[in-house]
Amino acid sequence: MTATLTAERIEVRDFDDFQALALRNTWQDGLPLVPPTEDRVAAMLTYCDRDPSYSYGTVAPFYGNATVEKLAIIAVMAGCAPEYFPVVCAAVEAVVQPEFNLYGLQATTSPVTPLVIVSGPLADEIGVNGADGAFGHGNVANATIGRALRLVLVILGGGTVEPQVDRSTHGFPGKYSFCAAENTAATPWDPFPVQRGFDRSSSTVSVFGVHGFHSMVDIVSDDAADLMLTLSAGVAATGTNNMTHGGEALLVMCPEHAAIVGNSGWSVSDVQHFLFEHARIDMTRLPEGFRTYLRSRRPKWVDQDRYPVVDRPEQHQILVVGGTGIHSVYLPSFGSTMAVTRPIVDAGGNPVPTLAALRS
Amino acid sequence: MPITVLSPAPSRLESTRTGAPRPEGLGGLTVGLLDNNKPGASIILTHLGELLRQRGAADVKYWCKAHPSGPSPYVAEAAKQADIVISGVGDCGSCSSWSLRDALDVEAHGRPTVTLVSTPFLAKTRIEADAIGLAGAPIFAVEHPMATRSDADLRTEAESLLGAIVTSLVRAG
Numbered sequence: 001m002t003a004t005l006t007a008e009r010i011e012v013r014d015f016d017d018f019q020a021l022a023l024r025n026t027w028q029d030g031l032p033l034v035p036p037t038e039d040r041v042a043a044m045l046t047y048c049d050r051d052p053s054y055s056y057g058t059v060a061p062f063y064g065n066a067t068v069e070k071l072a073i074i075a076v077m078a079g080c081a082p083e084y085f086p087v088v089c090a091a092v093e094a095v096v097q098p099e100f101n102l103y104g105l106q107a108t109t110s111p112v113t114p115l116v117i118v119s120g121p122l123a124d125e126i127g128v129n130g131a132d133g134a135f136g137h138g139n140v141a142n143a144t145i146g147r148a149l150r151l152v153l154v155i156l157g158g159g160t161v162e163p164q165v166d167r168s169t170h171g172f173p174g175k176y177s178f179c180a181a182e183n184t185a186a187t188p189w190d191p192f193p194v195q196r197g198f199d200r201s202s203s204t205v206s207v208f209g210v211h212g213f214h215s216m217v218d219i220v221s222d223d224a225a226d227l228m229l230t231l232s233a234g235v236a237a238t239g240t241n242n243m244t245h246g247g248e249a250l251l252v253m254c255p256e257h258a259a260i261v262g263n264s265g266w267s268v269s270d271v272q273h274f275l276f277e278h279a280r281i282d283m284t285r286l287p288e289g290f291r292t293y294l295r296s297r298r299p300k301w302v303d304q305d306r307y308p309v310v311d312r313p314e315q316h317q318i319l320v321v322g323g324t325g326i327h328s329v330y331l332p333s334f335g336s337t338m339a340v341t342r343p344i345v346d347a348g349g350n351p352v353p354t355l356a357a358l359r360s
Numbered sequence: 361m362p363i364t365v366l367s368p369a370p371s372r373l374e375s376t377r378t379g380a381p382r383p384e385g386l387g388g389l390t391v392g393l394l395d396n397n398k399p400g401a402s403i404i405l406t407h408l409g410e411l412l413r414q415r416g417a418a419d420v421k422y423w424c425k426a427h428p429s430g431p432s433p434y435v436a437e438a439a440k441q442a443d444i445v446i447s448g449v450g451d452c453g454s455c456s457s458w459s460l461r462d463a464l465d466v467e468a469h470g471r472p473t474v475t476l477v478s479t480p481f482l483a484k485t486r487i488e489a490d491a492i493g494l495a496g497a498p499i500f501a502v503e504h505p506m507a508t509r510s511d512a513d514l515r516t517e518a519e520s521l522l523g524a525i526v527t528s529l530v531r532a533g
Binding site: 067 | 362366370427
């Protein structure tokens with residue numbers, strides 16, 4: 001296997017010398033990296049049946065070629081176990097799709113990064129956390145898969161803070177890593193990829209170009225409409241890119257909130273239509289100058305006092321992630337981006353429900 | 361004990377882009393303005409269009425995209441209907457990058473372009489032009505911030521950029 005790897009070989013003195021090399025070349029995110037030795041890279045390729053020269057596309061804005069070989073090297077650097085590699089590849093394939101607008105996401109002053117959501121049997125098999133603490137620390141798969149994608153954006157895409165290509169005004173903690181599983185065991189609805197036409201037995205990776213993380217607590221509502229009114233008020237946040245651009249907006253419901261709504265017979269479409277009707281901004285609170293600005297962006301809505309954050313109900317995307325508790329999360333999007341879902345498949349394009357099918 | 365590591369550095373794609381040939385003089389040319397819909401951009405661009413007309417351009421055409429942070433749907437139309445194109449004005453990260461990208465895509469159709477951004481985004485767009493394969497693509501900066509300045513101030517700035525823009529778009533006739 002290693003005979004087919006064409007990457008330049010570089011000799012370093014030791015672990016620390018590799019960190020210095022990575023720093024000089026801006027192959028880094030500020031944290032220590034695992035040296036990508038031949039043995040480790042070969043092990044990473046165990047769960048990939050594609051040729052190392054196969055490319056998933058190019059990564060904006062530098063348009064470096066995302067070959068299997070480079071992705072394996074970077075996945076090693078991020079600390080991924082080999083069984084995570086199919087997810088890393090699918091995530092990269094997803095973010096390079098034109099509708100995701102990675103060129104805009106990498107450049108923007110907004111606090112934006114891809115959120116990676118793994119759905120299906122493979123998420124359980126490799127241990128991606130979609131329950132308690134899913135967006136936080138402490139799970140190796142979540143941490144390193146998300147980190148690997150970020151390092152791909154930096155190393156192959158050139159999305160560095162210095163030199164200043166990534167121009168995010170504040171940055172975003174998710175720019176270190178932002179990956180979780182969908183909590184398909186706890187959702188009262190079809191899993192997100194099934195809503196998008198994928199088979200229930202498929203494993204998939206979905207990416208969302210998210211713009212912040214706004215938690216919303218409601219411990220008292222036990223009625224679906226009451227709870228959805230609380231969440232709608234949070235989704236109607238002013239100043240988001242959804243407000244200025246429209247586009248898709250992601251509501252991540254905790255299992256307890258999802259159960260209240262789903263067990264009352266509400267479908268995902270019902271939730272989307274309710275949000276579209278009730279997650280509206282009171283335009284009378286805004287100065288005329290800002291309204292004038294919005295008139296050039298979303299003219300259809302500006303002269304309505306109740307201004308929606310998306311243009312169509314189905315642009316409210318609904319996911320169930322998280323564990324015990326009554327906190328749901330609104331993740332507005334970059335606006336000029338669309339979520340992309342990619343199935344985890346082998347080189348022949350056949351779905352890979354479990355790792356055994358990929359082991360070479 | 362030395363370690364041998366594999367380099368993660370990407371193989372760069374071979375550049376297939378070359379700058380469009382520059383026409384001789386402004387006389388008779390149609391100027392295309394690709395507005396990115398940022399506040400103030402239309403003031404700067406339309407004033408530049410008027411100044412170029414005063415200097416001999418025959419006509420000015422104007423397109424404004426709905427959202428600054430994505431591609432302009434008017435790239436092909438502008439390349440077809442205009443002889444020289446000004447794209448901008450990028451005053452944030454994604455909109456400056458996309459104004460540049462719109463311009464470079466017009467160049468790929470064989471029309472000369474310049475891109476306008478605000479000062480903090482000049483270095484990054486130059487780096488990106490290099491990465492996209494057209495190092496040295498003409499990019500000029502206006503003072504930042506742009507959105508809160510008076511129309512008169514923006515017109516004055518357009519006037520100060522005019523000479524450099526003309527030099528970048530046409531050969532001395």
